[in-house]
Structure formats: structure tokens, C-alpha cells
Amino acid sequence: MTTIGNSDLSVFPLALGGNVFGWTADRDASFAILDAFVEGGGNFVDTADSYSAWAPGHSGGESETIIGEWLAARSRPEVVVATKVSQHPDFRGLSAANVRAAAEASLKRLGVDAIDLYYAHFDDEETPLDETVGAFGQLVSDGLVRHVAVSNYSAERIQEWLRIADETGVARPVAIQPHYNLVHRNDVEESIAPLAQRENLGLVPYFALAKGFLTGKYRSTDAAGHDSPRAEGAAVYATPQGLQIIDTLERIGDAHGASIAATALAWLRAQPTVVAPIASASRLEQVPALLEGGRLELTADEVAELTRVSTWTPEA
Numbered sequence: 641m642t643t644i645g646n647s648d649l650s651v652f653p654l655a656l657g658g659n660v661f662g663w664t665a666d667r668d669a670s671f672a673i674l675d676a677f678v679e680g681g682g683n684f685v686d687t688a689d690s691y692s693a694w695a696p697g698h699s700g701g702e703s704e705t706i707i708g709e710w711l712a713a714r715s716r717p718e719v720v721v722a723t724k725v726s727q728h729p730d731f732r733g734l735s736a737a738n739v740r741a742a743a744e745a746s747l748k749r750l751g752v753d754a755i756d757l758y759y760a761h762f763d764d765e766e767t768p769l770d771e772t773v774g775a776f777g778q779l780v781s782d783g784l785v786r787h788v789a790v791s792n793y794s795a796e797r798i799q800e801w802l803r804i805a806d807e808t809g810v811a812r813p814v815a816i817q818p819h820y821n822l823v824h825r826n827d828v829e830e831s832i833a834p835l836a837q838r839e840n841l842g843l844v845p846y847f848a849l850a851k852g853f854l855t856g857k858y859r860s861t862d863a864a865g866h867d868s869p870r871a872e873g874a875a876v877y878a879t880p881q882g883l884q885i886i887d888t889l890e891r892i893g894d895a896h897g898a899s900i901a902a903t904a905l906a907w908l909r910a911q912p913t914v915v916a917p918i919a920s921a922s923r924l925e926q927v928p929a930l931l932e933g934g935r936l937e938l939t940a941d942e943v944a945e946l947t948r949v950s951t952w953t954p955e956a
Contacts, residue, residue, distance in 0.1 A: 642915050645814035645842040647787045649756060651684035651720050653909055654934030655844060657920030658687030662702030663695050664922040670706045671713070672924050680931040684720045686817075686844070686918045688761055689746050690727035700728040704749035712751050721750060722844070724761035724791060734764035736775035743779055758785040759817055762792045769797070770804050777810025791817035791846075795831035802839060813841060815915070820845035822854060822885055822904055822950045823877045829911075836913040848908055848917035849901055853877040855929075856886050856900035881952070888949045892942050898932055905933025907946045 642653045656677045661670040674685070687707055693700035704723060711719065723746050726734050731742035746755060758779065760772060779785040788811050790798055798816060805812045816836055820828040820843065828843070836843050849855055853874040860878050886900060893903035901919070908917045916934075921927050938946075 643842075644757070644787070644844070644915050646840050647757075647814040647842075649720050649787060649814070651916055652682045652934050653916045654682065654905060654930055655684040655686045655722070655916045655918040656682055656930065657846070657918045658685055658703040658707055659691050660703075660920045660922045661687070661691070661706040662698070663692035667706055667709070669922070669924070671710050673921050673927055674707070674710050675714075676924055676927040677921075677931070678714075678717055678719065680927065682931060682934070683718060684722070684916055686722045686846075688724035688727065688759075689731060689742055689749075690724070690729070690761070693727070693729050700730065701745070701749050704746055708749050708751040716752075720756045721752065722757035722759065722789070723750070723755055724759040726761040726764055733767055734760055734772040734775070735767045736771050736778075739772065739775040740779070743784055747784060754783055755779075755785045757787050757789050757815060759789045759791045759815075760793070763794070763797055769800055770808070773801055773804045773810060774808065777805065777808065780811040787811070787814045789813050789815035789817065789844075792819075795835045798832075798835060798841075812839075815842045815844050817844045817846055817918075819847050820908065820911075820914075821848050821850045821917075822889075822907060822946065823850050823882055825950065826952060833912055841913065842915035843911075843913045844916050844918060845908060845914060846918045848905055848919045850874060850877055853882065854886070854889070854901060854904035856890060859883060859886070881950075885946070885950050888946060892938065892946065895942075896936060896938075898936050899929045901929045902932035902936050903938070903946075905930070906936040906938050907943055909934070910938060910943045 641650045687703045690700045691703035725742040776788045818828045851874040858874045889900045889903045
């Protein structure tokens with residue numbers, strides 16, 4: 641187990657992504673995946689109020705609803721649930737009134753008294769940041785949220801959030817959720833990770849498996865033949881360097897009797913301030929690799945080799 645930043649949240653070092661629940665995994669499949677994750681030692685589930693509003697016939701909140709039904713059916717197991725606000729069709733943006741209304745709607749869907757970790761999903765530059773910071777702080781003061789976090793924010797805006805929180809005496813964020821993996825490193829490593837390290841914030845990276853590319857499933861930039869909704873997004877990484885990363889993951893994983901996916905997650909976990917990468921499973925048989933990714937420990941030389949082979953220098 642590991643602790644998120646300076647919070648009291650003790651979590652398994654791999655978060656189960658809830659973006660698929662009610663989308664590519666129906667209610668029964670979602671329940672089975674959640675059961676297997678918890679039975680395997682997992683206790684950290686990540687979702688958002690907007691999941692899965694993008695799917696035809698959906699309006700948002702489907703993932704939270706399924707997680708809430710599962711929590712109720714399992715007599716509320718000791719699971720840390722993170723959710724987010726700003727993208728639900730009915731609750732867009734981060735005005736104080738919207739943050740409050742969205743949080744109350746999430747609480748109702750999840751069937752819990754308090755949200756363990758509540759993210760500002762995307763920055764809302766149309767709302768004064770001090771208004772947003774105050775709204776999140778009030779949720780903590782009122783006991784509706786245990787801890788605050790930010791997702792998809794620049795380092796500059798995170799630093800400003802921290803300044804406002806400190807000056808007004810409200811709860812500071814304890815976590816940052818950035819897009820970070822072996823084929824998408826530079827933005828985080830150059831600005832977000834140093835800030836997280838300096839301010840004792842935990843990184844909870846999303847797209848930890850690069851939309852499935854880092855499972856080794858996509859060896860061509862041609863997405864044809866793959867039925868995953870993310871196939872096209874994953875296949876773009878199948879460049880010569882991307883395939884070299886996969887080959888290296890496969891060789892290192894084989895030395896541990898581990899999958900490519902688990903090895904990619906283990907590399908991410910080894911990076912400074914990373915507490916728990918997020919990875920989702922649409923099928924029950926995918927869960928063991930995720931759990932393995934939360935336990936596999938690579939050697940320093942293996943981490944260094946993967947870091948070297950995945951280093952990308954922009955053209956001048």
C-alpha cells in the first residue's frame with residue numbers, strides 16, 4: 641500500500657479506471673471486474689461524473705451509478721473512490737455553485753457520505769480560480785469531500801491553486817492526475833513532477849497504458865482488425881520507437897514472468913512522486929495483469945533501460 645501525498649488515503653499502488661463501466665463493460669461485467677480487483681488486493685477506483693456521456697444514449701454518471709450499486713451490493717467494502725467535476729453535460733465548469741451541485745449529484749450516485757478524492761477534471765479559465773479553490777475547500781469543510789485534487793492542469797495553475805489555498809486557509813490538493821506513460825513523458829517530467837515533488841503531491845497518471853498500446857496488442861499503425869473503441873488512438877504509437885519500447889517491455893517482463901502491461905505499469909510506478917497509475921479493464925481476464933502491475937518491482941537497471949529507450953527529444 642502507498643499513501644497519496646500528505647493525505648490519510650492508503651491505497652494499492654494501481655487505480656482501477658472506471659471510465660469503461662457502463663460503456664465497454666456492462667453492469668454485470670463491471671461488477672465482476674470490481675470484485676476481482678478487490679479480491680486481488682486492490683482498493684482504489686477512479687471515475688468521473690461525466691463517464692460515459694460520450695457514448696450514444698448516455699447522459700453522464702453511468703460509471704458512478706454502477707460503482708454506487710456495486711458498493712451497496714457489497715456492503716460498502718473499504719474502497720477509496722476518486723471522482724471528478726467539470727465535464728458532465730449538466731454540470732460544466734468549475735463555478736462554486738456548479739462544483740457544489742455536481743458533488744451532491746456524485747454523492748447520490750455513489751451512495752456514499754463523502755467523496756474520498758475529488759478532482760477538478762479540467763481547468764476552467766472562465767471562472768476565477770479563487771472561486772473554484774474556495775468551493776472545493778468548502779466541500780472539505782462541510783464533510784462532503786475528504787481530499788481535493790486536480791487533473792489536466794498546468795504546473796503554473798497548480799502552483800496558483802496552492803497559493804490561494806494557503807492564503808485562504810482551505811484544503812490543499814493532495815494529488816495531480818496527468819497524462820503520463822512510457823510514450824508520453826516530457827510534459828509531466830519537465831514541469832508537473834518537479835512541482836509534485838516540491839509540494840508533496842502524489843501523481844495518479846491516466847492513460848497509463850497509452851490507450852492499450854502498452855499492452856503489446858498494437859504492433860502496427862493500422863487499427864484495422866481491432867474492435868476496441870480506443871484502437872485508433874493506441875495504434876498511432878506503433879512507430880519504430882514505440883515498437884522498440886514494446887520489445888524492451890516484453891524482454892524485461894519475460895525475465896520476471898510478467899506481462900508487457902504489468903511491466904509498463906511497474907516502470908510508471910517507479911517514477912518520482914507516482915503513487916498509483918490508472919488502468920482500466922473491460923474484461924475480467926484483464927484484471928490480473930493490472931494487479932500484477934501494482935506489485936511488480938523492476939531493478940534499477942531495468943527502469944533505466946526503459947527510460948533510455950522511451951526518451952524522446954523534440955526536433956529543434
